[in-house]
Amino acid sequence: MRKMRKTTTGGIAFQAINYTLFALFTLTCIYPFYYLFINTISSNDLSAAGYITFYPREVHFDNYMNVLKIDGLAEAAYVSIYRTVVGTLLTVGASAFLGYLFTKNEMWLRKLIYRMLIVTMYFSAGLIPWYITMNNLGLTNNYLAYVLPTIITPFNIILVKTFIEALPPSLEESAAIDGAGYLKIFGSIIVPLITPILATITIFSAVTQWNSFIDTAFLMTDTKYYTLQFLLWRYLNESTSLAALIRNSQDMAASVQHMQTPGSVRMTVTMIVVFPILIIYPFFQRFFVKGILIGAVKG
Amino acid sequence: MALPTTPIESHKSRGTGKCRTLPNKYKLFLMAFPFLVTTFIFYYLPISGWIYAFYDFTPGIPLSDTPYVGLKWFKSIAQNPTQMEEVLRVMKNTVAMSTLGIITSVFPVAFAILLSEIRTAWFRKIVQTLTTIPNFISWILVYALAFTLFSVDNGIVNILLIKLGFIEEGINFLATNSNIWLTMIAWYWWKSLGWGAILYLAAITGIDQELYEAAEVDGASRFRKIWHITVPGIIPTFFVLLILSIGNFINNGVDQYFAFQNAMNKDSIEVLDLYVYNIAFANNFPFATAVSMLKSVISVMLLFMANSMSKIVRGESII
Numbered sequence: 216m217r218k219m220r221k222t223t224t225g226g227i228a229f230q231a232i233n234y235t236l237f238a239l240f241t242l243t244c245i246y247p248f249y250y251l252f253i254n255t256i257s258s259n260d261l262s263a264a265g266y267i268t269f270y271p272r273e274v275h276f277d278n279y280m281n282v283l284k285i286d287g288l289a290e291a292a293y294v295s296i297y298r299t300v301v302g303t304l305l306t307v308g309a310s311a312f313l314g315y316l317f318t319k320n321e322m323w324l325r326k327l328i329y330r331m332l333i334v335t336m337y338f339s340a341g342l343i344p345w346y347i348t349m350n351n352l353g354l355t356n357n358y359l360a361y362v363l364p365t366i367i368t369p370f371n372i373i374l375v376k377t378f379i380e381a382l383p384p385s386l387e388e389s390a391a392i393d394g395a396g397y398l399k400i401f402g403s404i405i406v407p408l409i410t411p412i413l414a415t416i417t418i419f420s421a422v423t424q425w426n427s428f429i430d431t432a433f434l435m436t437d438t439k440y441y442t443l444q445f446l447l448w449r450y451l452n453e454s455t456s457l458a459a460l461i462r463n464s465q466d467m468a469a470s471v472q473h474m475q476t477p478g479s480v481r482m483t484v485t486m487i488v489v490f491p492i493l494i495i496y497p498f499f500q501r502f503f504v505k506g507i508l509i510g511a512v513k514g
Numbered sequence: 515m516a517l518p519t520t521p522i523e524s525h526k527s528r529g530t531g532k533c534r535t536l537p538n539k540y541k542l543f544l545m546a547f548p549f550l551v552t553t554f555i556f557y558y559l560p561i562s563g564w565i566y567a568f569y570d571f572t573p574g575i576p577l578s579d580t581p582y583v584g585l586k587w588f589k590s591i592a593q594n595p596t597q598m599e600e601v602l603r604v605m606k607n608t609v610a611m612s613t614l615g616i617i618t619s620v621f622p623v624a625f626a627i628l629l630s631e632i633r634t635a636w637f638r639k640i641v642q643t644l645t646t647i648p649n650f651i652s653w654i655l656v657y658a659l660a661f662t663l664f665s666v667d668n669g670i671v672n673i674l675l676i677k678l679g680f681i682e683e684g685i686n687f688l689a690t691n692s693n694i695w696l697t698m699i700a701w702y703w704w705k706s707l708g709w710g711a712i713l714y715l716a717a718i719t720g721i722d723q724e725l726y727e728a729a730e731v732d733g734a735s736r737f738r739k740i741w742h743i744t745v746p747g748i749i750p751t752f753f754v755l756l757i758l759s760i761g762n763f764i765n766n767g768v769d770q771y772f773a774f775q776n777a778m779n780k781d782s783i784e785v786l787d788l789y790v791y792n793i794a795f796a797n798n799f800p801f802a803t804a805v806s807m808l809k810s811v812i813s814v815m816l817l818f819m820a821n822s823m824s825k826i827v828r829g830e831s832i833i
Binding site: 226229230233234236237238240241243244245247248250251254262263264265268309312313316319321322323324325328331332334335337338339340341342343344345346347348352363364366367397398422425426427428429433444447448451478481482485488489492493496497500 | 538539540541542543545546549550552553555556557558559560561562563564566628629631632637640641643644645646647648650651652654655657658659661662663665667668669670673704707708736761762765768769772773790791794799802803805806807809810813814817
């Protein structure tokens with residue numbers, strides 16, 4: 216048999232280096248998560264002494280049990296989940312509808328409005344003017360501050376618009392001839408057709424919501440509005456609050472043999488914040504890779 | 515807010531049988547209207563806050579009781595030597611980070627080309643899936659991971675270095691000013707390399723396979739095929755992204771630097787965005803606003819520059 220592709224020594228060396236590089240980079244990307252995880256489920260003494268590097272030892276889940284009992288953590292989890300669910304629903308709904316409206320050439324002032332929207336991706340008033348506006352609107356120490364400003368996300372709107380423009384126009388036209396209005400066409404024809412791109416922007420906005428922390432730092436002074444990310448940031452920076460926190464949690468669980476260390480609390484909270492993303496990610500990956508590609512082809 | 519009803523009511527219907535209904539163009543506008551109001555409130559209304567740059571404003575005192583100082587804050591940037599020094603230092607960091615970012619923006623291109631050369635489908639899939647994960651975690655989480663991996667007493671990096679005999683004592687990697695620009699760009703690419711390559715992988719998939727077959731018949735080597743087919747195939751995508759990044763040259767974003775900053779590395783890590791945050795946190799509202807304004811003006815200028823470049827290079831404008 217004659218092979219088209221010649222296997223030369225150079226070719227083999229190239230492949231070997233190529234495979235090795237990718238294996239190494241992939242490991243670099245994933246090992247930190249694994250390292251953190253095995254340290255949270257191993258004996259805290261061994262972990263604090265730096266013995267846990269490649270596999271867990273003396274496995275236990277007390278860290279998770281104790282950290283979940285820390286004051287404010289459950290509340291923060293609630294705030295994080297609230298903003299992720301409500302914020303994502305609003306963003307996706309608005310992006311789908313506005314993206315659809317912007318495909319309609321007959322809309323009054325369409326071009327101007329669309330441009331005004333795109334410009335906001337490059338240009339902002341700045342932090343203080345934004346803060347003062349939010350304050351004047353009564354959005355400091357207010358759950359609405361997490362979900363209202365993200366309703367309009369220009370990038371999502373572009374993705375939806377581009378996606379709809381790539382659909383065959385005849386579908387909409389035939390529905391219009393049958394007398395369907397814009398809302399009816401949107402609900403019964405467009406939405407079912409654009410689910411791949413909606414899945415994409417769902418994961419994008421959910422991740423953005425889950426990951427946000429700067430808005431908490433500025434707008435929220437009351438601890439009951441703190442998110443998990445913000446708590447984590449405080450744990451990483453404030454050793455005093457962390458020490459207090461460990462004392463509290465250890466009073467609650469005096470009988471536990473695995474004593475918490477500042478390190479174990481930090482690592483466990485980090486793991487709790489990162490878990491949802493690691494779990495949801497594989498299910499959505501194929502959707503958003505496809506979605507972003509379709510949206511980007513014309514982009 | 516009042517709906518703009520007047521022009522619609524006065525619109526003369528042409529008598530097409532739909533006498534009572536609005537013309538479609540206004541109907542569409544009305545449907546979009548609530549969202550336009552939202553856009554206005556959260557993106558355009560804050561611009562009115564620029565007025566604070568012209569007052570000696572302190573939080574807590576109403577603006578009407580605050581003295582108007584004109585261009586004082588803008589002048590202070592140029593006239594006050596310490597302030598000038600600060601701004602220059604911050605600009606240096608900003609330009610350094612953005613330039614490093616632009617130079618290294620060939621990384622995802624290389625990543626995509628090399629990955630497309632890998633023939634084992636499952637390996638390619640695993641690499642692609644796992645290397646995109648870091649893109650989806652926040653910079654706080656990245657910092658938390660760094661904190662754990664690089665901690666002085668029990669972080670794996672220090673343990674390995676000590677065991678291998680490179681160092682005697684643990685190094686506090688996160689509390690140092692040396693090489694901080696390189697460290698920051700390294701973390702940036704750790705987080706975004708896999709994700710950044712996705713567009714290029716798509717572009718490579720879009721290249722006509724017949725080109726490769728034809729080249730193979732002509733006896734082209736692997737490297738010749740990459741150089742003469744793959745690279746030209748993805749260069750348009752590269753240029754589009756490059757032009758977009760010019761529009762954002764002074765917007766480094768704040769999250770990464772906010773998470774990684776500490777007293778030791780502050781001098782070299784403070785980019786313009788972080789600087790604004792830090793002076794805002796110090797409650798110097800008017801100065802922070804003045805710096806934001808200058809930043810916005812430069813941004814818009816860069817955006818127009820990028821826009822005209824885009825028109826020249828690909829005959830299409832960004833905005």
